[in-house]
Amino acid sequence: GMADKMVIRALARSTGKTVDEVTAAFKKTGDIGQVAQELSHKSHVSDKSDISHVFEKLQAITRAGGAGSVEIKIDLLSELLKDSDPLSAKYIARTPVDKLRLGFSDMTMLEALSWMIDGTKQHKPVIEAAYNIRPDLGFIAGSVKKEGIRGVGHVKPVVGTPILCMRAERLTSAEDILDKGGGNVAVEPKLDGFRLQLHFARGPLAKSRGPLIKLFSRGLELVTDMYPDIIEAAKLEIGVKEVVLDGEAIGFNPKTGKYLPFQETVQRKRKYDIATFAKDVPLKLVVFDCLYLDGESFIDKPYTFRREKVEKLLTKGKTIIPAEMKVVSRPDELTRLFEHTISSGLEGIMAKRLDGAYQAGARGWNWIKLKGSYTGKLNDTVDAVVMGLDYGQGKRNKFGVGAFLIGVYDQKSDTYKTVSKVGTGLTDVEWKTLADSGKQIAVSEKPKNYDVNKIMNCDIWLKPKLVGEFRADELTKSPMHTAGFALRFPRLVQWREKKPEDTTSLKEIGEMVKLQKS
Structure with missing residues (x-):
């Protein structure tokens, strides 16, 4: 890498x-x-x-x-x-930046392996299921070549090789969730951090100076070095020989014990100044699943079995802890839990089928999420000025733009303050419009009335003339954006014919935050 x-x-x-x-x-x-x-x-x-x-x-x-x-x-x-x-x-x-651009994916390779067996793609589901548990194309291809489909029929997790994360489906009502869950479900808070898979081993797999510990992101990236506090906690708080745990890392305030907003937690995803930010933004790894323990795979075991293992394993930890959980069977119970979670500043809830297996690499109804954004947490749109552009890569290169910085006007200081950097949600036509408009209003340096954190600096600065209407899931506290808040998952609704000083003001942003809380 x-x-x-x-x-x-x-x-x-x-x-x-x-x-x-x-x-x-x-x-x-x-x-x-x-x-x-x-x-x-x-x-x-x-x-x-x-x-x-x-x-x-x-x-x-x-x-x-x-x-x-x-x-x-x-x-x-x-x-x-x-x-x-x-x-x-x-x-x-x-190769080192993992952008070969050969025009085919791992899924294409898995289908090719099926064709290699008997000239059909009928074996792909079995091969893909094995890959989801052990996403090592070399291992999968070698096993199929050596033993045919039998070679991948009973693949188990291996400590040190990430398992593809299970993902949840979405529903918007308690009644529908209970119906899909079989009448009663386990409810856990949905934390707004980042997914981490913890691999831990003592013995032959371990290093001579201590246990083998690896952390993987949702995208299977090895991120062990980013989180020294979790590594040290694992050495002290995990007492088994081998284990693979699935969880969510989230920042917390040591004085209050409360979890931090995503915009503060995300500061921990960095390759530099790791020790400083580990001290400023301490993390907890909230574990909600146990996928492998001491030589045995739990992927096909029911949720209740896996949950019991989590609770028995994590009994004394302060950093690596089990997720809160309650089994409910009535819509009013589920609704109360959801409302309590939202009022606590969290993202929503996860409802899990009690007899459900862990569907590695798949989105399934064994897990269902209900988020505040689905219920209209931020009901209004924000009109914001495009302050700067970042160059595009890959497919975006043809437009010359890959992301753009947006901000709102603060009348009190006569400055524009940032609220988000947008990199998704535009059509090809909208990207082209942005690129063409940007060429007409580009300037050689950042305008003096732009209040921008240096981490948000752009490749090209623009005059404050291009205005867009944006919808977002919510407004969250943000130390990285100078408005003090950031749009979470912003999407362009339309470009607006509007003067920059008539866009949503910083004061209005504050009022929207208050309405959002209520």
Whole structure:
């Protein structure tokens, strides 16, 4: 795993260009592979590599860790690019940033494995079920090649390899939830943090200096180094040999014990200043499922069985704790729990079927979520000014825009204060309109009356002339946005013919927050 900036530095070293020159080329194309191909071609780099050499170098990049590892990774990649022809450089540069763009997905590979068995796709469901539990294409392909469909018929979780997360369906009424849940359901609070899967092992899998502990995000990204407080807690609070737990990490206030809004919790998702933010925004890992314990898979076990294991496992912890849970059988009970959860500042509830298995990688009715946003938590829209643009990558590159910063006017200070950075929810036509309009009102530097946190700086600044109407799930407290609040999941409703000073004001934002709470 390498960031775009690291690959840019490696390209600069391998081609003799400056970092600024490579960065400029990347901003034009949005494709680091295309930049590598063009610069390598211009540098007349000859092919000295074979596939085994490339694989060995990439493995070395993967293994590099600890102090000085960034420079080691850049040097290794630079050497590899020097030894590669332009076309090879294209795909080598894309590999560390996980953007090969070959036009097919893991699901395509799984279907191909089915065709390999007997020329049909009938085996894909079984192969996919195995992949959801152990998403390692190399292992799955090797098992199918060696033993056919029998090779993946009884795949179990492995500590250290993430399991694809189960996802919930949505409903909007207590009656419907109970009906889908079989008459009675387990209700847990839906926390507004980020999903974490904890893998823990002592013994042969463990390191000599302590247990093996890995944390994976919802997207299966290894994020262990981001959360040292959870790692230390796992060493003290988990007393079994091997376990895989599913939960939600959320910030909390040590003085009040209350959970923090998402906009504060999200500050912990970082690669730098980790220790500082671990102190400023401490986390709890709220565990709601046990998927594997001491050699036994619990994925096909009912919820009640898995929940019992969670409660027995986590009895003394202060950082890694079981999710609150109550079994209900009446609509009024479920509604009261939902209203209590919302009034406590949480996102909503999760209702879980008592006999339901864990459906790895799937969205199923064994879990049903009810969120405040579904019940109209923020009923009004916000008119906001587009303050700046970020360059697009991939498909967005054709528009030249991948995200944009929006803000509202504060009459008291005569400044524009930010409320969100929007990167989704627009049609191709709307992205093109934004890009075309942005070209007409772009300025060389940030306007003096823009109050923007440096973490929200944009690639292109605009005059305050383009106004959009936005709908969002809710307004949440945000230390990153200068309005003090942020739009959660903003969606463009339409572009508005409106003067920037006539948009939603900072004062109105405050009033909307009060209405939202009531």
